[in-house]
Amino acid sequence: MNCLYCRKPLTAVVNSRSTKDSSQIWRRRKCLNCKEVFTTHEVIDLSQLVVIKKSGKAEKYSRMKLYSGILKASQSSKVTKRELFLDKVTDEIEKEILLLKQKRVESSIIAEIVLRILRKRHTPTFLRFITYCRDISTDNQMKRELSKYLTDDKN
Numbered sequence: 001m002n003c004l005y006c007r008k009p010l011t012a013v014v015n016s017r018s019t020k021d022s023s024q025i026w027r028r029r030k031c032l033n034c035k036e037v038f039t040t041h042e043v044i045d046l047s048q049l050v051v052i053k054k055s056g057k058a059e060k061y062s063r064m065k066l067y068s069g070i071l072k073a074s075q076s077s078k079v080t081k082r083e084l085f086l087d088k089v090t091d092e093i094e095k096e097i098l099l100l101k102q103k104r105v106e107s108s109i110i111a112e113i114v115l116r117i118l119r120k121r122h123t124p125t126f127l128r129f130i131t132y133c134r135d136i137s138t139d140n141q142m143k144r145e146l147s148k149y150l151t152d153d154k155n
């Protein structure tokens with residue numbers, strides 16, 4: 001993102017929030033060169049996205065649902081500045097969903113994206129989320145699930 005004033009590419013996000021329907025993200029940016037502050041808005045359009053559930057049922061994508069799922073998983077852990085964390089993670093997930101360039105996405109694919117990002121961002125939330133979205137009732141199932149993600153460490 002280039003500064004609107006001096007055109008230098010060095011800007012930092014100082015604040016961000018999404019609009020009520022979550023279709024836009026407003027960001028306050030500060031130029032690190034000329035120190036001017038300005039607002040941008042980025043459109044995330046997942047309003048047409050259809051999510052296919054495990055049962056085969058199709059439903060409209062909902063940012064709120066995604067957000068509250070991660071909120072639930074992060075509940076008892078000390079995520080500093082929780083709202084900021086949740087917004088950032090949700091934004092990051094939505095961007096990846098957009099990159100799929102699909103009109104219909106299986107919920108398991110979204111879960112993979114969520115897990116991959118949570119694993120990078122916050123391990124306790126990642127672990128709690130994995131038990132929510134996978135049917136895990138035995139040690140072996142848990143080990144198998146975890147090994148899928150832990151092998152990334154060797155790369």
Ligand SMILES: [Zn+2]
Pocket residue numbers: 003004005006007008031032033034035036
């Ligand atoms: Zn500038």
